[in-house]
Amino acid sequence: VEVNAIKLSRDAELDIEEEVSGDLLVKIRSSLAKRATGYPARLLFDPTMPKEVLRAIKQKTGIEDEELVEGSRYHNFRDFFGFPSFGRTDLLNPAWPELPHPTLPRTGPLLPAVARRDHLLHPPYQSFDAVPRLLREAAADPQVSSIAITLYRVAPKSAVAKALLKAVKNGKQVTAVVELKARFDEESNMHWAEKLQRAGAHVIFTPAELKCHAKLLLITRREGDGAALHRYAYLSTGNFNEATAGLYADHALFTANAEIAAEVDQVFRYFQTGEEPAHLQHLLVAPFTLRKQLLKLIAAEAAQARKGKEAYIILKLNALEDLGMIAALYEASQAGVRIELLIRGIGSLVPGQPALSEHITQRGLLDRYLEHARIYVFANGGAEKVYLSSADWMSRNLDRRVEVAFPLLDESLRAEVRHLLDLERADNVKARDFDNHLLLSAEGEPLVRAQEAEYQYLKKLAGRRRAQK
Incomplete structure (x- = not known):
């Protein structure tokens, strides 16, 4: 008896027109009911599966050859969340208990x-x-x-x-x-x-x-x-x-x-x-001002670089896909702006290309926790600006979503986020480059595992500030 795993992916897109008439709640509920029987879009299969079995599955599901993806023995990685330990506690992540907040009270009013x-x-x-x-x-x-x-x-x-x-x-x-x-x-x-x-x-x-x-x-x-x-x-x-x-x-x-x-x-x-946000001094809000203000910030760094002054941009994103933003970053790189990208997922900009992106580097971090924060840092002529945001640099986020980027005005909080970001920039245990190669430490170089270092930093921060009270 042979056993082989398959994973069938169906089209999960909800059937909602751009212009909705009637009750949106009713329309979405109706579309959800169809999701379980959506059109088969991909079949992940075990390469050891007999060819005649694969042919039968294709015939039954209607999957075409171009929709086949060769996988491995096991496909439902979500099950790993409940993976048994088999008593091998030495293979588990060490416990990281939630840390007390250094400045918010543990009890009483906030x-x-x-x-x-x-x-x-x-x-x-x-x-x-x-x-x-x-x-x-x-x-x-x-x-x-x-x-x-x-x-x-x-x-x-x-x-x-x-x-x-x-x-x-x-x-x-x-x-x-x-x-x-x-x-x-x-x-x-x-x-x-x-x-x-x-x-x-x-x-x-x-x-x-x-x-x-x-x-x-x-x-x-x-x-x-x-x-x-x-x-x-x-x-x-x-x-x-x-x-x-x-x-x-x-x-x-x-x-x-x-x-x-x-x-x-x-x-x-x-x-x-329906009144659009106006006269915003601090927040960058999509789809109204976010793209325009980001382009201004990038252009300002390029202008500084052309004058021979320090200019840099550090971006931590889940995804960088928007062609207009990529073109602006290429132009800034050509002007001499140093650009560091920390991208966990999709990255459509190609770093390190002569005469195009030679001043751009990229790394990504995959570790115990999912890196979900978006951070935008601009040198700003020495008065560094740090924004936190919900928005990736994708066309959908900049043009078809309400997104907000917000500045850190408090100097100590800016320094706190910059320190955490700098730890991620220095990671040589869990980081990888644009080509998906691990960025490992050189011989004799101290190991930096960013998430572990961030936990220890925040632990010390909590202890130090509590001791000052």
Whole structure:
């Protein structure tokens, strides 16, 4: 008896027209029902499979030769999440318990701490629980009048969504921009959207031609004798999702900066009224200003390089695919700008080519956690600018999604992110180059495994700042 594995992939694209008429929720639910029987698009097969069996499978599924992909003995790598240890603890990753946050209080209210200063959160090294904690606090606070949030991927047992339901019950005005088209999370998003709607929240669905990929939270609170309104914002590179927060490496900012919070409010107002964000001084928002402002920042570095001044760009992305952005980077490289790319996935720019991209290098990092954060760094004539973002440099992100890049204005927080980024730039254990070759340490060179070094850095940071209190 022979056993061979196959993996059949079906077309998972939802059947939604660009111009949706009728109920989007109903249309997506109908499309989801068809997903399990979608058109077969790829067959991954075991090369040891008898040819006559493969022919029979092709005939049964309708798979053509060009849709065949030769795999290995086992294909469903998702099962590795539950791979048994067989008692070999020496083969397992060492435990990295979630670290206490160095500046946010472990217990008690969070809003006063955010009012005093900005804070950065680095899940999964630090606990994502600070976010549902903040929402529960806002839900119970009689001075909080409203909460607005974007929900792209919602966990099936979402503490975030439950806190929002509590806020509605307590009389808060809750606005949730729910993305129904987040692939493979449509059902969970629909479930929570309907629960929020029934509870009385204002639930907004994006139109079919536009996705909301930005990760934003805005809390409005009455404060002081005159009951003036104060805003508290949370901007992140990662989702409001407790499950992925334990696997995806992200960065998030808690801030009460009035200017940034007002610009976050403009983004929410766009979803509510259709009024496009205007006069933005801090946030770069797609599909309105992100592409244009990034091109200006790249051009400014090129101008500095032509004057013989220091000019550099460091980009950490999941993907770099947009032809216009790639052309701008090539031009900057030709002007003498030093460009470092840290790209985990798709990279359509070819680095290191004479007279084209000789000043561009690329590396990627694959390790214990999924590198999910996007970071843009520009030399800016010595006054370095550091942005965190939800947006990759892909045409879809820049032109057909609502994305936000936000600056780190606090000098100590900029330094914190730069140190973490520098560790990733120095990795010689888990990093690979553009050609997928491991970037291993030279003989005698100390080993740098970035994620382990980041954990130890944040651990020391927490201990040092706690000791100062």
